[in-house]
Amino acid sequence: MKLSESEDLGYIGMNETIQKKATFLFSPLPLVEEPKDKDEKPKATDLIEFILKQRAGSTSSAPTYKLKVSRFCEGTVSEWISFRKAIAELWKQNGLTNAQDKIANICTILRGDSLTGFEERIQELTTSVDDTGETVTMEITDETVEDGLNAVAHMVFPFRALENQKQWMRGRMKKPKELSIRKYVAAVGRLNNSLPVFPNGKESDKITPGEILEILEWSIPESWRTKFDLDGYVPTDFTKERFMTECEAIERNEPKIHHKTTNSTLSGKTVTHKKSHGVKFRSATQKSDTASKF
Numbered sequence: 001m002k003l004s005e006s007e008d009l010g011y012i013g014m015n016e017t018i019q020k021k022a023t024f025l026f027s028p029l030p031l032v033e034e035p036k037d038k039d040e041k042p043k044a045t046d047l048i049e050f051i052l053k054q055r056a057g058s059t060s061s062a063p064t065y066k067l068k069v070s071r072f073c074e075g076t077v078s079e080w081i082s083f084r085k086a087i088a089e090l091w092k093q094n095g096l097t098n099a100q101d102k103i104a105n106i107c108t109i110l111r112g113d114s115l116t117g118f119e120e121r122i123q124e125l126t127t128s129v130d131d132t133g134e135t136v137t138m139e140i141t142d143e144t145v146e147d148g149l150n151a152v153a154h155m156v157f158p159f160r161a162l163e164n165q166k167q168w169m170r171g172r173m174k175k176p177k178e179l180s181i182r183k184y185v186a187a188v189g190r191l192n193n194s195l196p197v198f199p200n201g202k203e204s205d206k207i208t209p210g211e212i213l214e215i216l217e218w219s220i221p222e223s224w225r226t227k228f229d230l231d232g233y234v235p236t237d238f239t240k241e242r243f244m245t246e247c248e249a250i251e252r253n254e255p256k257i258h259h260k261t262t263n264s265t266l267s268g269k270t271v272t273h274k275k276s277h278g279v280k281f282r283s284a285t286q287k288s289d290t291a292s293k294f
Contacts, residue, residue: 027168028077028161029194031187032176046071048109052093073111080156083109084149084197099140106149114152121151153199162198162205165191169207175220181247185216185240213240224250 047068054063069086072079087105096102103122110118125144128136158164169191175184192212195205207215217225217235227250228235235243 026164027173028158028165028198029081029191030078031173031191032179033078050090052090053095054093056093057095069109071109071111073114075114075156077157077161080153081194081197099142099145102142102145103140103148106145110152114155117155118148118152121148150199153197157199162195162201165195165198166205166207170211170215173215173219181220181244181251185244188212188216209240210236213243216240216243220247 047070050067050069051064052067054065067086067090069083069090070079072083075083087102087109090096090105091102096105106118107115122140122144125147126138126140128138130136169188173188175181179187189212192207195201195207196203198205213236217228224247228246233246235246
C-alpha cells in the first residue's frame with residue numbers, strides 16, 4: 001500500500017543525509033616537538049627530584065645524578081611519553097624490580113584524574129570477591145603495573161592512536177625543509193621507539209629497520225629520489241648510514257634560492273627611478289642673455 005505524503009515510517013532523521021567520515025589522518029605524536037617557553041618556569045610543586053645511580057646495578061656508594069620529573073595530570077601525548085621514559089630510566093638505573101615500589105613511584109608523579117584512573121585499575125586487578133563474599137587480594141606483578149599505566153594512556157591518547165600513528169608514518173609523513181636529514185632520521189627514530197608505550201602497545205609494534213628505511217626514502221623530496229635513480233642507488237639495498245650520507249651530499253649542493261626584487265640595486269643601494277632622466281631642451285624662441293661676458 002502506498003503511503004500518503006503526510007505519512008512517514010517513524011524513523012528520526014530518515015530524510016537527512018549521512019555525514020561522511022573525515023579522511024584526514026593525523027599524528028597523535030608530532031614529528032617535531034614543540035619548543036617550551038624559556039620564560040615560563042615550572043612551579044617547584046610541579047617537579048619531583050629523584051636520585052639515580054650513574055651506573056645501573058652499582059653499590060649505594062657509587063656516583064649518582066639527579067633526575068627531575070614533571071608531575072602528570074591529564075597532560076598531552078608528548079608529556080605522557082616523557083613520563084614513561086622518565087620512570088623507565090628511574091627503574092633501570094636504580095634497579096627497581098619490585099612491583100610495589102614501581103606503583104609507589106608512579107603514584108608520586110601522577111595527579112588528578114590520571115592518578116585516580118591508575119589506582120582504580122590497580123584495585124580492580126588485585127582484589128576480587130570469592131563465593132563466600134569475602135574480598136581476596138591477589139599478587140601485584142609487572143603486568144599489573146603495565147595494565148594500570150595502560151588505563152591512564154587510554155585517557156590521554158585519541159581513539160586508535162597506535163594505528164593512526166603508524167599509518168601516518170607510512171603514508172603521510174614528509175621531511176620538513178627546516179630539518180637536516182640527520183635530525184629528521186633521529187626524529188623518526190624517536191617516534192618509532194615511542195610506539196610501545198601507546199595504548200595497548202608492545203615492543204613488537206615498532207616498525208622494522210628495513211621498513212623505516214623505506215619510509216625515509218619515500219618521505220624525502222621527489223627531486224632527491226630522482227637523483228638516486230640517476231645514480232643507480234637503491235636505499236633499501238644499503239644501510240641507513242649510507243642513506244644519510246647520500247642525502248647530505250644533495251643537501252650541501254642544493255642551489256640557494258634568491259628572491260628577486262623589482263628595484264635594481266647598485267653597490268647595495270636602491271636606485272629610485274624617476275619619470276625622466278633626460279636633458280631638458282631649451283626652446284628655440286628663448287631669449288639670449290642681455291649681458292655677455294668676454
